[in-house]
Amino acid sequence: MLKINAIKRIKKGKSYSRKLRMQKKFPGILYGMNKIPVFLELDHNLIFNLQKKIEFYKENICLIIEEKKHIVKVQSIQRHAFKLKLLHIDFLYN
Incomplete structure (x- = not known):
């Protein structure tokens, strides 16, 4: 099972997402099972290196947020049209 560390994001919006991308980070969301996103x-x-593997899309992923483990699957990934960049990722509770 793949393990990914994530940080809970406080700020939202386009300008904050751009700042994240300048710092070699990018935004994502975890939702599902009637829980708060x-x-x-x-x-x-x-994530860019992990998403090249088939397991990233087919197997469960252990997402660690503030030392709490969540079992998730990748729902969708948004990529830049012509640059090798990820723009956003959606995880779904499993």
Whole structure:
């Protein structure tokens, strides 16, 4: 099972997301199972390398947020049209 560390994001919006991307991070969200959505900050290079593996899409992922483990699956990923960059990721509680 893949393990990913994430930070809970307090600020939201386009300008904050741009600042994250300048710091080699990018925004994401965790939702599902009638729980409150959790907005996340993720390391771009880590996720970019992991998303090249088939397991990233097919297997469960252990998402660690503030030392709490959540079992999730990738719901969707938004990529830049022509740059090798990830823009946003959605995780779904499993």
